[in-house]
Amino acid sequence: MMLWLSNALDQWQLMHSLELLATLLALAYVILAMRQSLWCWPAALLSTILFTHIMWDSALLSDALLQLYYAAMALYGWWRWQQLKYQHHGANKVSEWPWRRHLQLIALTGSIGLVLGYLMANYTRADFAYLDAQTTAFSVMATWLVARKLVSNWLYWVVIDAVSIYVYAQKHLYFLTLLFMLYTIIAMAGYFIWRANYQQQPQLVLPAR
Template sequence: MNVLSWLNQEAFAAFGQHIIWSDMIGNTVGLAALALGWRRSIWTWPAQLLSGVILVGAYAAAHLSGGVGKQLLVIGVALWGWRQWQRGRERETDGTIGHIAVRFATWRERGMLLGATALGTLLVGGLFTAVPELSWNPWPDAYIFTGTLAAMVAQARGLVEFWLAWLLVDLVGVPLAFTSGLAFSGLVYVIYLALVLWGLRDWWLRSRADAPTLEGAAA
């Protein structure tokens, strides 16, 4: 038995839901990645990378091509975001490298994120509808696919709005995961909601603390 076969085996059953190893392990690592993102730790990116690799198997087993595509995007954007944060970390007063600086998006950036998400959902959803073999639930699957990409791009740029993007993805991701047989993903999405609200508050306050420094540098 290879590793992929083992990961897609049932780990246990609870409340009528069958939990597979890849779903459980991948999402547990994803939770750790989100917590690291809240702390503005650069280790959020390798954690997201590992989570994406494992969850490719989980979504493939559930026949959700949008989920597979989403995780492939997670892997690619995690590599890009890792590089962005390596280059963008702020220096502490003692000269050591600290955390990434965060800020609110400009109205132009918000418009671009919303427009790209809407257009991406239409294009991907249209593809899934035209080719039913790709996804049994095309529009929610397409929305999560593009919403996740938008959230990760915003995170890589240090935008507070990335938390709001994750919140909007969760609102669709929870019911889709449960109806797709990925119960652990559904549970994790609920936990994500609490972490997202906590992280949003922390980044919001941090952006206000960073603002005088950024304004002084610009002057």
């Protein structure tokens, strides 16, 4: 009995130590992204490697798949931000889309989230299947918008992060719950900072491609 209890305690400490380290790296990513620092992407890559294990162990399978996508996007984001900085001769510039384009994107992403939720609810052991699937689908989309340096990516993250707070609190992932509380605040600040940057530069409204 004592051996089992000791092993369980060691496992709990390891998991929460990994969660804490991943949380700190993820927080560094968001803060660096808000400052438009290229180094946000290495922090994101390291964080996603740790979170992949944590999400899988917690039966949040959509989130586990999402972390693998984040790892790929960290590599893409590093490359994309370098290209954008070169194109703008070293200046940190951001862009925006018309609101109609966002409505189309929301409808498409929500539909994908419903399909993913159905698959997770009926064919896996996933908890919060539909809610987790929607946050996954919108996180995929919003991360792509970060890599594109679109101002409104932060508004998507405000909603995604607020919903994630509930999910992670229910799964007793306390560091993640705290992280997403901070994320929500940082996302709101990030939006105003990037919007001010956008308003100070020549207007650049990009197509979705």
